Every structure is written in structure tokens, then in C-alpha cells.
Amino acid sequence: MNTPNKPAKAFHVARDSAQTLDIGPLQGAVLAIGNFDGVHRGHRAVIGAALKRARTLKRKAAALTFAPHPRLFLRPQDPLFQLSSERNKLRLLAATGLDGAVIMTFDASLAATPAADFIERILVERFGVGGAAIGFDFHFGHNRGGSPAYLAEQGQRLGFAVDIVAPLEDEGRPVSSGAVRAALSQGKVVEAAELLGAPWFVTAEVIQGAKRGRELGFPTANLRLDESCALKHGIYAVRVGIGDMRYDGVANFGRRPTFDNGAPLLEVFLFDFDGDLYGQTIDVALVGWIRHEQKFEKVETLKRQMMADAAQTRDALKRAGKAFPKLGELESA
Numbered sequence: 001m002n003t004p005n006k007p008a009k010a011f012h013v014a015r016d017s018a019q020t021l022d023i024g025p026l027q028g029a030v031l032a033i034g035n036f037d038g039v040h041r042g043h044r045a046v047i048g049a050a051l052k053r054a055r056t057l058k059r060k061a062a063a064l065t066f067a068p069h070p071r072l073f074l075r076p077q078d079p080l081f082q083l084s085s086e087r088n089k090l091r092l093l094a095a096t097g098l099d100g101a102v103i104m105t106f107d108a109s110l111a112a113t114p115a116a117d118f119i120e121r122i123l124v125e126r127f128g129v130g131g132a133a134i135g136f137d138f139h140f141g142h143n144r145g146g147s148p149a150y151l152a153e154q155g156q157r158l159g160f161a162v163d164i165v166a167p168l169e170d171e172g173r174p175v176s177s178g179a180v181r182a183a184l185s186q187g188k189v190v191e192a193a194e195l196l197g198a199p200w201f202v203t204a205e206v207i208q209g210a211k212r213g214r215e216l217g218f219p220t221a222n223l224r225l226d227e228s229c230a231l232k233h234g235i236y237a238v239r240v241g242i243g244d245m246r247y248d249g250v251a252n253f254g255r256r257p258t259f260d261n262g263a264p265l266l267e268v269f270l271f272d273f274d275g276d277l278y279g280q281t282i283d284v285a286l287v288g289w290i291r292h293e294q295k296f297e298k299v300e301t302l303k304r305q306m307m308a309d310a311a312q313t314r315d316a317l318k319r320a321g322k323a324f325p326k327l328g329e330l331e332s333a
Helices: 041-057 068-076 086-094 113-128 148-158 176-184 189-197 297-321
Strands: 012-016 029-034 062-066 100-105 131-135 161-165 200-207 222-223 234-242 245-254 267-272 279-293
Touching: 029 041, 041 161, 041 189, 062 086, 062 297, 086 200, 086 267, 113 148, 113 297, 131 148, 148 161, 176 189, 189 200, 189 279, 200 222, 222 279, 234 297, 245 279, 245 297, 267 279, 279 297
Parallel strands: 012 100, 029 062, 029 131, 062 100, 131 161
Antiparallel strands: 200 279, 222 267, 234 245, 234 279, 245 267
């Protein structure tokens, strides 16, 4: 158990729509623009470019992002495993050194906005953009008509600089949200952490369960994750954030085939913890893969395996040091 140090810098969140034009203290900021799902190392490179440009211009730096995720709006029939909830994305962004974030509502109106109008009417007239940083593959405007080169060209014409960040690779792997999703779907949480820059984590409220873990000597905090979560079912070494405190633990994500084969739950057993967590919202960072979820014919066999899992998990967490995502405080959200 330990207490983390939190970033002290205030982080302002502004929500922009057709009805709301004021983004407050972020007016005139240098904007890092993107979806930032998961806030992985490639995103952080874009954010770093925005911060560098802002320091040069003596302006604030902020993220400009969209809700819902454009893919969810444009292709609602296609499931999307989102790496971070809106609030968790903001908490991750708040720890990067940015002054804040602008969340634009992605709706039919924004989807139909031509690229030229997005630049002139939104970035320049509405936000007074001081500069922009984008990834090499960022496209915007109606039918994705605006390219990085087009934004840079128009920025030069309209008086703001545009930094285009080259693709980032990790040992030959592209650093992308898609690559992180693929790793998590295979249970490769260490690989996902390498791409993200920190362990992947989820946040949810602790709900009532069947209390089987308590009967087995392993009382668990049960969390129901979003239906889109494509994390591989199995046993994981986890680190849990409860308020300002951190606790190590072992978790099962899956359907509990030994008992009911029900709806997926994340069931977390915390080491060296004694308390009531029902109704509390906690963060669970997945630090290591232990084994596949499996069905046991006898409960005693399951209990022996759970004890072995706990021992293996303690070793894995010891090797991982203090691994946990760096999260910031939100001024408003």
C-alpha cells in the first residue's frame, strides 16, 4: 500500500457545442487535436509538441478532443472497445502538463462541417487557436476531407503554426489505440503498458456479488465493465487505487465457469485490505497476466489454484515496482 504524488497544476475542462462558444481560460491556447483514446505514447508525442510550441509562444496548451468518439457516431453498428472513459481520458490528460481540454460534441452538425470551416470558424474564430499539434494520420472535416498537410497550409495562411508528429513505433510495433486494443484482447497487458507508457486501467463502482469469494477465503470487489470491453478473460495481477491509496491484488475477469458462467465481471481480491468497498468507485490497473480463466471440477482445487495465483501475483507486482498510471485532478468536468 502506498500514497501517490498527484500533479498540482489546475486543469480546466470546457465543453463546446453549437450553443456554447466560450472556452474560458483556454481561449488562444495551442491545441493538441485528436481523440486521445487511452492517451498512449503516440498521443503524448502530439501533446509534447503542443506544450513545446506553447512555451515558445508563452500561451496555454490544451487538448481538443471529441465526444462521443467519432467512430461511434459514424458507425454505431460497429462495436468499439474504448480504452478510456471520458473522465479517465481527462484524468490522464490532466497529468501531462496541459492546462486543460476542450471537449467538442461530435454530432451530425460537426460531422457535416467542411474542413475549411472547421479551421476558420471553429479553430480560428471560436477558439482563437494559437497553434496546433496533430498526428501524421489526423483527418478532419466532412468525409475526413482535411489532411495534416491541408491544416498546415491553412495555418500558414491564417497565422498559426501546425506541428505534425511523425508515427511512433515501439520495437517495430506501431504505437496506436488499435495496437493497444489488440494487445488487451490477447491478455498482453505488459505489451499494452509499453505502448501506453503505463498500465491500462479501468474505473467502476463496486457492486454486490454472490459472495462466493468470501466463502472461499478471497473476498472480492466486483466491478461490471462496459459491454464494449474486449479484455481477454483470465487472471491478472492488479494495482488498485482507492482515493489516494494504492493496494496490490489479484483479479479475475470473466464469467466464473466453475459456478455460473454468467455475465463478465472483474472480481478483485485486495491483499492486506480490510474494509467495505460497496458503492465506492475504484481504479484498477492491470499490471500482469497470470493465467487463463478455467473451470474446476472441485471447489478445493479452485481454492488451491487461487492461493497459487495470489503468490504468483505478489511476485509479479514486486517486479513491477510502483507501476500505476499518472492521473491528474480535474477542475471541472
